[in-house]
Amino acid sequence: MSDIRDDARRGFAETFGHEASGVWSAPGRVNLIGEHTDYNLGFVLPLAINRRTVVALGLREDRVLRVASAFADEVAEIPLAQLVPGELEGWAAYPLGVAWALSQHGADLAAVPGVDLFIDSDVPVGAGLSSSAAIESAVALALNDVWRLGLDRRTLARVGQLAENEAVGAPTGIMDQSASLLGETDAAVFLDCRTLDSQVVDLGLEAAGLAILIIDTGVSHSHATGGYGARRASCEKGAQMLGVESLRDLTVDDLERARTLLDDETFRRVRHVVTENQRVLDTVRTLREQGPEAIGELLDASHASMRDDFEISVPELDLAVETAGANGALGARMTGGGFGGAAIALAPTHAISRLQVAIDGAFAEHGFGQPEMFVVTASHGAVRE
Template sequence: MSELVDETRTGFERRYSYAPSGIWSAPGRVNLIGEHTDYNEGFVLPFAIDRRTFAALALRDDDIVRVSSAASDDVVEVRLADVTAGASSLAAVPADGRWAGYPLGVAWAFGQLGADLAGLPGFDVHFDSDVPIGAGLSSSAAIEGALAVALNEVWRLGFDGARLVDVCHRAENDFVGAPTGILDQSASLLSQEGAALFLDCRDGSSEPVDLRLEESELAILVIDTKVTHDHASGDYAARRASCEAAARELGVRALRDVTWPQLLEARDRLDGVTYRRARHIVTENQRVLDTVAALRADGPDAIGDLMFASHRSMRDDFEISTPELDLAVEIALNYGAIGARMTGGGFGGSVIALTPVAAITHVQVAIDGAFAEHGYTGPEMFLVWPSQGARRDR
């Protein structure tokens, strides 16, 4: 990590010809279980990973905002007053710079949530990261979280962790236009090292749940299928719309309020697709609760079946998996993993496999071979460990 901190500082100096005042970071995340339950006001169990996005930042003496990234040679430049006016400020930004909507949205969202941005200085910021983009590991929330903690400090805004989650969530939903829940931002900002984050997405309350991976001689293997996804696309929005339609038909505020017996009784009132979407949410919420209970009582060895049941539900009921994701889950389980599931919003991205340390190489070799046999792009595989949330690094 220290090397990436240095690279971020060097990148800032190369872009802007002076040194940043500080460097902040926020992690990507994997979701251990609880997919698409967040915007249904349900339960989720993510954890931050030891891959992070770093933001080197310095305030300016005018109201200009400049945003750059190690992934691009371009610098996006806008006035802070234009950013606070809303997403229309991105109209003049070239298409390959639209990623800047995530950090610019953070600045905008601070104003939307009560910060008086009038008269505050602009800033220069440069990002570098080892969170894979499009892999379902929430690279966008890592960008948002790193900048949110930086601006909260240098602008002296005094937002607590829960309000910073609101800032980042508002940026992604209302500025960028991706209809996600609060899972990603909460995990990136609030996670503790060594623990998952048990999050109630209705009231925003959370508590750590020790994962105890090392003492169980287990590890989380991420299998990035290289099938990219985009939360701002129509498929994600369609799943959310189906859930909202089911809630309206069932007369509840959100599917979090529906029990399994209630859903069975209402089956004839819902069309087949809407019923299956609702069935995933209702059963997935219960799987989150069961996973938390199993971790606390028996440790991570006890959650493998719950992980696969979650994947099966996402594959069959929510229909957000892909052949590559399904193959990675199947091979991982056949070659030693005790649990595996796709993680993230779906339509691509990554699988996580809860794997005995002694079996990791065996699983990796088998997955490489299976992907080659099917003619799929070779996946990237790496271990992740539960990490600390957003912070200042230097």
């Protein structure tokens, strides 16, 4: 982390010509289980990871917001009074959208000082590790501090979600921001996306001799494009046809009735969400009663459901999951919104090297690009560094 913090400070000074007054960071996240359940007001079990986005910030004398980053050449500049969600474009829509979203939660943009922001990150982009929520959460925490807004972390999670929905145009739920802001070391965040109640669930991976391997397929995805939105529309259609407010209101026992009322595609979309909610509850219970060694089958079942019922996997993700399972992983699944990105494998620490060699070999054999693989640990949430 010290490298990225130093890089952000240096980047800030080189870009804006003065020293930053503070540095904030927020982690990316891996979703252990509970995919596409969040916007259906269901249950999720993400964990913050030890890959972070860093924001260096300096106050300005005027009411202008300037944003720069290590991953883009241009500096985005806009008067605070002109922040309008539909007008924001490109990567800068994430941090600028957060400033606008804070105005919807009480920040008076006519009264707060302008800021310069410089962003750096080691959260991979497009891998399903929520690089976007890491930006939103770090910026939200930083602006909340320097603008003295006094908003709590659950509210800041809603700020980040609003920025992503309205400024970026991605119809995502609140899971990613909640994990980034509420995460704790060696623990996952069990989140009820209807009530926003959250509980910290101990993972106990190190004590069990287990590790989580991320397999980034290199197949990039974008939530702002069609597949994600189409799945969300299917879920809303299914809920409407079944007479419920959201798919959260259904249980596995309701699936037989659903099968008779819905067309095949909508039924399968609904079945994924309903069974995935149950798998999250089962995973939390299993972690508490039996420990992490016992959750592998639930991870495998989650992947099969996303592959077959929700149809959001790709051949590279399927190959990663199958190869992991055949080479010592207790369980594996794609993670994130789908259509590319990363898979996770839960495996004994001593088996990680064997897994990596096997997956590299399988990808080469199938003519796929070499995946990037790294172990993550469950980390603490957003902080002022």
